[in-house]
Each structure stands twice: as C-alpha cells, then as structure tokens.
Amino acid sequence: MFFLKRLRRSRLARREFPPMWRGIIERNVPFYRMLSLPDREELLRHTRILLAEKYFEGCGGIAVTDEIRVTVAALASLLLLHRQTDYYPFLSSIVIYPDEYVGERRRWDDAGVVTEGAELRVGESWEQGTVVLSWRDVLLDAESPDDGFNVVLHEFAHQLDLEGRITDAGGFLVASPWREIFTREYEQLLADDEAGRETFLDPYGAESPAEFFAVAVETFFEMPAGLKEHHPRLFEALGEYFGQDPAAWGRGG
Ligand SMILES: [Zn+2]
Known part of the structure; x- marks a missing residue:
C-alpha cells in the first residue's frame, strides 16, 4: 500500500503545475514569493498532492472553488517543506465556511461534566480527520503574513502535532x-x-x-x-x- 501511495505521489509531483493554480498562489499567498525558487517548486509539489488526497467540503452556503482549495493547500504545504512527510495522514477532509461560524462547544471538566454551548470560530482541527476553516479568515490571514496570525498554519500545526x-x-x-x-x-x-x-x-x-x-x-x-x-x-x-x-x-x- 505504502509503495503504491508513493508511486502515485511521485507521478503527481512530476506533472506540470496548472498555471491557473500557480496564479492563485501568487495572488493569495505572499509567503510563496518569499521562498527560494527550489522551495517554491517543492511547495507546488506538496500542494498538488494535498489537493489530490484531501476532500474539500463547503458549508454554510459556500461552493468550494479552485481558489479556495489551492490557497488552503498551498498554505498547509508551507509546513511540509524540507521534511519527510506523509501529508497529514490523519486528515481526510477540510470543511470550509464562508465566514466565522458558530461552533459547538463541548468541554468535559474534571468531574466529567459536559458543558455545551455555541461560540464563533474561525477554524478548528479535529482528531478524527477534519480541519474546519472560515474562508474569509483564511484570505485575510494570508494577505498579512507578518502579524502572527494565520488560521491555516494554526490548524495544520495541530495536525502535525497529532501526527508527530x-x-x-x-x-x-x-x-x-x-x-x-x-x-x-x-x-x-x-x-x-x-x-x-x-x-x-x-x-x-x-x-x-x-x-x-x-x-x-x-x-x-x-x-x-x-x-x-x-x-x-x-x-x-x-x-x-x-x-x-x-x-x-x-x-x-
Ligand atoms: Zn488551536
């Protein structure tokens, strides 16, 4: 199985990266322009593989476009550069909301009591294979790569944490x-x-x-x-x- 996965990935990585997708990354992901040329090429290879392996789903009335998929995958790929990676193996789907969304709050305190409620969220990462993101915040955070906040890097760091x-x-x-x-x-x-x-x-x-x-x-x-x-x-x-x-x-x- 692992051999087949590797073969599929290396085939994908050799294909030309669609110029339309590259244009999306150049526009939406300023990090890309800061990288060396070999790092940019590596980032595109990872992006391509993530796009092939992860399922994107729109929620709250948003249709998932190439712009959304490519922007999120490129940002998530930044965390994979220069490392042995299995491409976020616990993650299967990425759920996109148009904007901040109401998340369900469920917390167990020391006495085993569950508190439920609702709160506004820009993203979350689940142990069971899902990352949830507000598209508006993905874009806003991507636009300013030097203010310390990036919801995609944050949620995918949780996935790295799970993996490692x-x-x-x-x-x-x-x-x-x-x-x-x-x-x-x-x-x-x-x-x-x-x-x-x-x-x-x-x-x-x-x-x-x-x-x-x-x-x-x-x-x-x-x-x-x-x-x-x-x-x-x-x-x-x-x-x-x-x-x-x-x-x-x-x-x-
Ligand atoms: Zn967090």
Missing part, C-alpha cells in the same frame, strides 16, 4: 532537549499570562500545550525575527523541526 505526537494534555512529548525548551517556554507564557504581563507570544498559547505549539508555529512563520529575538531557543527548536529559517526570507520585497 508532539503534545498531550499533560505536556510535551517531543524528545529532549526540545521537551525542556517547550516546557519552559510554555510555563513562562502561562505565568506571564496569569500575572497579566505583556507577552510576545499570543497568550492563547497558554490554553494548553497543543495550543502553545500551534501558536509557536504561527509565530515562527509570521514573526520569525521577533521570535528569534524574544525566544531564541524556541526559534532554534522550531527551525530544526521545520528545517527552515523564515527569518532569512526576503520579506516585504
């Missing part, structure tokens, strides 16, 4: 020395957030180790120079994990 077993509810499972670095940085964010101190990292990362990882990934790609300055060891650990140095990309060019 990076966190669980209790903490960080990655091997040392990363575990020490992630744990110390997470606890610092938690302490700063509780004390009401201003933090460079989005305090949403203090919610859980999984959110910390997703926020750190967003920040690594969107504000690499700041992350390197304020959290050099975290920057270095993520740089090793991704095999990329977004601080060296030509930004604003």
